[in-house]
Amino acid sequence: MKRKQRTEILINGSAGLAAALAQEIKNRYQVTTIEEPNHGLVMVKVRETAQKSLFYLGEVFVTECKVQIEGCMGIGILKGDEPERAYDLAVIDAAYEARLKETAAWSVLLQAEADRIADERKAFAAKMLRTKVDFETMDTE
Amino acid sequence: MGYVAVKGGTFAIEESLKRIKYERVKQKKVLDVDKIESGMRGLVDQVMSESGLYSETLAALAIKQAEGNPEEAVFLLRAYRSTLPRKHYSKTVVSEQMLVERRISASFKDIPGGQILGASTDYSHRLLDFDLIGETEAAVSEWLHEFEHEAGAGEKSLNQDTDLTRLPKVLDYLRKEGLIANCPADDREPDDVTRKSLTFPASRSQKLQILTRGQTGAVTSLAYAVIRGYGATHPTVGELRVGQLPVYINNPLKPSEDEDEAYYIGDIKVTEVEMLMPATVEREKGRKELEFDIGYGLCYGQNETKAIAMSILDKNLEKGDQSIPTQNEEFVLYHIDSVESTGFISHLKMPHYVTFQSKLNDVRKTKQVQSEKAEGGVTYANPI
Numbered sequence: 001m002k003r004k005q006r007t008e009i010l011i012n013g014s015a016g017l018a019a020a021l022a023q024e025i026k027n028r029y030q031v032t033t034i035e036e037p038n039h040g041l042v043m044v045k046v047r048e049t050a051q052k053s054l055f056y057l058g059e060v061f062v063t064e065c066k067v068q069i070e071g072c073m074g075i076g077i078l079k080g081d082e083p084e085r086a087y088d089l090a091v092i093d094a095a096y097e098a099r100l101k102e103t104a105a106w107s108v109l110l111q112a113e114a115d116r117i118a119d120e121r122k123a124f125a126a127k128m129l130r131t132k133v134d135f136e137t138m139d140t141e
Numbered sequence: 142m143g144y145v146a147v148k149g150g151t152f153a154i155e156e157s158l159k160r161i162k163y164e165r166v167k168q169k170k171v172l173d174v175d176k177i178e179s180g181m182r183g184l185v186d187q188v189m190s191e192s193g194l195y196s197e198t199l200a201a202l203a204i205k206q207a208e209g210n211p212e213e214a215v216f217l218l219r220a221y222r223s224t225l226p227r228k229h230y231s232k233t234v235v236s237e238q239m240l241v242e243r244r245i246s247a248s249f250k251d252i253p254g255g256q257i258l259g260a261s262t263d264y265s266h267r268l269l270d271f272d273l274i275g276e277t278e279a280a281v282s283e284w285l286h287e288f289e290h291e292a293g294a295g296e297k298s299l300n301q302d303t304d305l306t307r308l309p310k311v312l313d314y315l316r317k318e319g320l321i322a323n324c325p326a327d328d329r330e331p332d333d334v335t336r337k338s339l340t341f342p343a344s345r346s347q348k349l350q351i352l353t354r355g356q357t358g359a360v361t362s363l364a365y366a367v368i369r370g371y372g373a374t375h376p377t378v379g380e381l382r383v384g385q386l387p388v389y390i391n392n393p394l395k396p397s398e399d400e401d402e403a404y405y406i407g408d409i410k411v412t413e414v415e416m417l418m419p420a421t422v423e424r425e426k427g428r429k430e431l432e433f434d435i436g437y438g439l440c441y442g443q444n445e446t447k448a449i450a451m452s453i454l455d456k457n458l459e460k461g462d463q464s465i466p467t468q469n470e471e472f473v474l475y476h477i478d479s480v481e482s483t484g485f486i487s488h489l490k491m492p493h494y495v496t497f498q499s500k501l502n503d504v505r506k507t508k509q510v511q512s513e514k515a516e517g518g519v520t521y522a523n524p525i
Contacts, residue, residue, distance in 0.1 A: 002401035002402060003392070003401065003402050003403065003404060003406075004198075004389065004400065004401045004402065004403045004404075004405060005401070007404050007406075008405045011406070011407055012408075014233055029512055036265050038225065039225055040225055040226045040228035040229075041194075041222065041225050041226065041227045041228060042227075042229045042230070042231055042270055042390060042406060043227055043229070043230045043231065043333070044231045044235065044388060044390065044409065045230055045231050045232070045233050045331065046233065046234045046235070046236070046439060047234070047235050047236075047326070048349060048437045048439065049236060049310065049312055049413075049415055049435075049437060049439075050312075050415065050435035050437035050455070050456075051324055051327060051345065051435075052324055052325065052326045052327055053327040053329065053331075053345050053346065054233060054328065054329065054330070054331045054346060055331045055345070055346035055349040055350050055353075056329070056331050056335075056346065056354055057234070057335050057350075057411070057439060057440075057441070058189075058190075058193035058194060058195060058353065058354065059193060059194050059195065059222060059227065060194075060195040060196070060231075060388060060406065060407070060409060060443055061194060061195060061196035061199055061222075061225075062228070062406055064228055073389065073393075073394055075228075075393070075394065075404065077228075077406055078142060078406050078407055079196075079388070079406050079407030079409075080196060080198065080407070081175075081196075081197070081198060096172050096447075097224040108149070109190075109433065114333060121240075121291070121305075124305075125303070125305045127289075128241075128242060128257065128305060129257065129303055129305075131257055131258040131259055132255045132257045132258075132303070133255065133256040133257075133258065135250060135251070
């Protein structure tokens with residue numbers, strides 16, 4: 001599973017999943033912390049739709065962490081003050097970078113979490129669409 | 142007379158700071174930050190937008206410290222953000238990817254995907270709800286349970302195929318119809334007013350960045366002035382959206398063009414407005430045609446009035462007639478920032494003993510000259 005989808009699932013899904021996957025690696029490998037979880041900013045670049053030009057909307061407060069496993073670097077970064085999850089994400093990222101054998105079995109778990117998130121989104125959409133206006137054309141003389 | 146340094150306020154200042162804390166806690170009630178975050182969404186969104194920093198928790202903390210005063214909360218957050226390193230720039234965020242929570246058009250009744258009201262006070266009666274005085278957490282839990290398990294009168298078949306992350310844009314429809322001009326993507330890197338001071342004429346990216354960080358009231362008032370006559374336009378909201386936008390960054394260790402190798406960092410809630418304004422365009426041989434101009438507004442949080450106002454000012458500033466205040470870049474962009482305007486106005490109460498003393502001397506001198514003249518003297522004052 002590619003990083004984009006993986007990080008979406010691990011951040012939007014339950015914190016327990018990231019913690020469990022990271023724990024597997026921490027139990028079996030030497031994890032060297034390169035950068036302790038720390039706070040910083042990500043500047044958001046957006047494309048406006050009137051003239052399709054770019055501008056900076058503002059910054060997002062993030063927590064970031066870097067670790068190394070078997071000589072491979074992993075980064076954990078997410079919105080908010082989340083030092084533990086940033087560390088877990090960094091460990092998981094490094095595990096994929098180092099192609100550790102444990103990651104092979106994770107696809108199933110990540111897919112299951114993705115399905116759960118999709119179900120949640122579906123329920124959210126169904127609820128949200130109750131506010132969709134159903135226009136009725138009134139009789140005219 | 143030169144400036145004279147004075148001291149002596151230290152003790153009084155320390156006591157004043159104690160006093161401000163006393164005012165916050167004197168009723169022996171502690172306002173939890175998570176309660177502010179969960180129950181004061183409107184203020185949290187306003188403060189995040191005006192400070193240009195997205196963090197609901199930090200905004201709630203700033204609101205607590207500022208006792209609910211938005212200008213002070215924004216000041217606190219701007220000061221805090223200046224202590225943090227900017228680690229990354231996001232990949233370009235596009236609003237087509239928004240997970241929509243609300244989406245309406247004032248221009249078209251039947252828009253593809255439909256009018257989705259979401260959470261809005263627009264249709265409420267504005268009657269003060271006295272029941273909220275006695276609201277309990279148990280009653281709220283019960284209401285939530287009922288809300289979440291409501292049987293599905295709304296889950297009609299017509300809604301099944303509406304994907305809230307793929308709603309078509311009203312503008313795209315108008316572009317296809319040829320009612321608004323199509324334009325190619327402009328990939329010029331934006332300017333950043335937090336790194337390099339604003340210069341005139343301002344670039345589009347500078348204008349939009351200052352408008353999105355602008356003080357809600359100031360942005361709204363100037364846009365209102367545009368419609369009342371200090372600017373010539375009558376806008377209609379083509380589309381207003383509120384929803385979550387995903388933010389991604391490139392791999393900082395191994396930059397890659399592969400979109401799938403990006404890091405997702407989370408969603409941000411924003412309000413986006415695309416405003417339509419009729420405009421006359423001159424074609425060949427002086428033939429005139431009516432088209433639509435578009436004004437653009439986008440800001441953090443659910444700040445609909447501000448996003449609408451931003452879109453009006455955006456288009457108005459593009460016209461650039463310096464004789465109209467709301468089309469004058471310097472007039473608009475230099476005066477709508479919360480920290481700059483409130484900072485300058487409130488600094489007027491800080492000690493100005495020396496400068497005021499010199500003004501006082503001038504006033505005394507003039508009076509003295511005037512009275513000497515009245516008594517038949519011959520001394521003339523220097524012009525002040």
